[in-house]
Amino acid sequence: MTVILLRHGRSTSNTAGTLAGRSPGIDLDDKGREQAQRLAERLGGLPVEEVVRSPLQRCAQTVEPLLERRGLTAVVDDRLEEVDYGAWTGRSIKELLAEPLWKVVQQHPSAAVFPGGEGLAQVQARAVTAVREHDRRLAAEYGRDVLWVACSHGDVIKSILADAVGCHLDAFQRIVADPASISVIRYTETRAFVLRTNDTGADLSGLVVAAEKAPHAESAAGSPSDSDAVPGGGSGPAAHSGG
Template sequence: MTVILLRHGRSTSNTAHTLAGRSEGVDLDDKGAEQADAVVGRIGDLPVRAIVRSPLLRCARTVAPLAAALDLEPTVDDRLVEVDYGTWTGRKISELVKEPLWATVQQQPSAAVFPEGEGLAHVQSRAVTAVREHDRTLAETHGGDVLWVACTHGDVIKAVLADALGVHLDGFQRITADPASMSVIRYTAIRPFVLHVNHTGTGLTSALTPKPEQTDGTATDAVVGGTTD
């Protein structure tokens, strides 16, 4: 099972340098709308079988062109929603960096709980659970390997990637997920494999096109260790 973690396109909050959180009505800006249109070409003819998204408007706008092109109805999953930043929601980043909690968010995010909001450890737990559950359900429904898209938010994507990489949540700030970026994880019975992080190029087809099986039943890219030599 392979999931494309798609971050929403650039939003009006991104350009205003505020922490949007779960604020209502935060839409894509003009650049973000262009990025949403471009997702269709970037995914190309990959056999995407499902789209799951955060309930927030900026994610709905981001997947709309792709859903129309693929004739798919996106599924909304509240577990992929943005972090509940509590009283930090809507505030300027330039103000938040002066808060004592900011250092914890950057250096020990596993201990960070936003005032009147949620903790980043909880964010990782709910998001990873959601991704893995959709993975299993789609595999059962389609009887095998399925490629699907999950459209969500930057910190959520970073938390899911940290889990897949086997990195403690305290290291998740080392991961980047830019607006409209795609990060790709292939889940197997043994472990997850991270195929892309923060992909912003023109297409994913070369990495995600299914590879032929060898006569002994093993995949052509199967290796032991870190090289293909």
Template sequence: MATVILLRHARSSANGSGILAGRSPRVSLDATGTKQAQELVGRLAQVPLAAVVTSPLLRCRQTLAPLLAERGITARADSRLSEVDYGEWTGRKLASLGKEPLWRVVQAHPSAAVFPGGEGLAAVQARAVAAVRAHDAAVTAAHGDHAVWLLCSHGDVIKSILADALGQHLDSFQRIVVDPCSVSAVRYTDTRPFVMRVNDHGSDMAGLVPPPPKAKGRKKKVSGDAVIGGSTGR
């Protein structure tokens, strides 16, 4: 299967003000986030992208705008990759939410957390994992096992995808850190996913591109076997 780069949107005005933005429609990137989005072009310069899929929210579209303009490609929006519907928590200060009884559930037992008037984190993981696997299968069918594609979404959504790829219960997903404009990566195979990067802020992403098949004239399937003793490097 292909390799997916999981990009969290760049820093937004809500990130800088301690507000739970949720699905608020007009939350845009702040000055730091705008700079991060511009720098993303260079960070991914050595990575060919077979497809780009994004949450429909403004801050994700703004994050991708410089990259898409540079590549001359269009992103496909998928509502299954949208931010968590935090319901009545949307737009509230994180400092005040920390006093709510549900806060401790979100921290310690997130699979049981359902936001008032919104959705539950278990449902978020189900929709996000279904989306990433469906898009990965489509990219693989169209471009082959050695294709790389990009998904732009939100912190909790990406954390839930990574927890699934790591074989962790959703109750452990709060142990994963995914900062604004960080890159994580997963390579799916028939037998297991391989987590290639988590919360990466580095500048060289070329290592995410699988080596081309050695045999000419036929496609070599990416192995689902782990390397004994760790990676052999390149």
């Protein structure tokens, strides 16, 4: 069974530099809507049998063009919902950099529990359980290999990928899941195979490290360092926003 992990398109919170979390009414921005249309074109020719998504609006908007093209109705699963960031929800990334918990999220995420929210270890447990359960269900229902889509959020997808490659959650910040990116996992009886990660199309320019940037240059004040992973997954290359 093969699952395409799809992160929602760029949102208004991404471009505002805030951590959306589970805030209601967070829409895709203009670029995010364009990304959703391109995803429908890119995935529309594939034999996608089912789409499962987070209940949040930005995920619903991301998969809508694909659903229309394929004639499908999405299954909504709360276990694929964004991290409950608790008191961090809605705050700016620049503000969060000063929080002592920021370093824990970066260096020891398995111990990170957001104030008034949930822990990243809890997120991984629920998300991995959801994906594997849907995978088994579809295998039993179709009796053959099925290609399906799970639309979720940056940190949630990264935690699923960490489980699939067999690495500890403390290493999950090394994984990138940009807006509208796809990552592909094939589950078998004995192990998972990660076939693709953070794929946003034929343009691979985002993988090239800017030659003009000094390798040990310090980050600007009030900005995450180049080695920091933004909670929520960020808004793509050259940007540092949650979502």
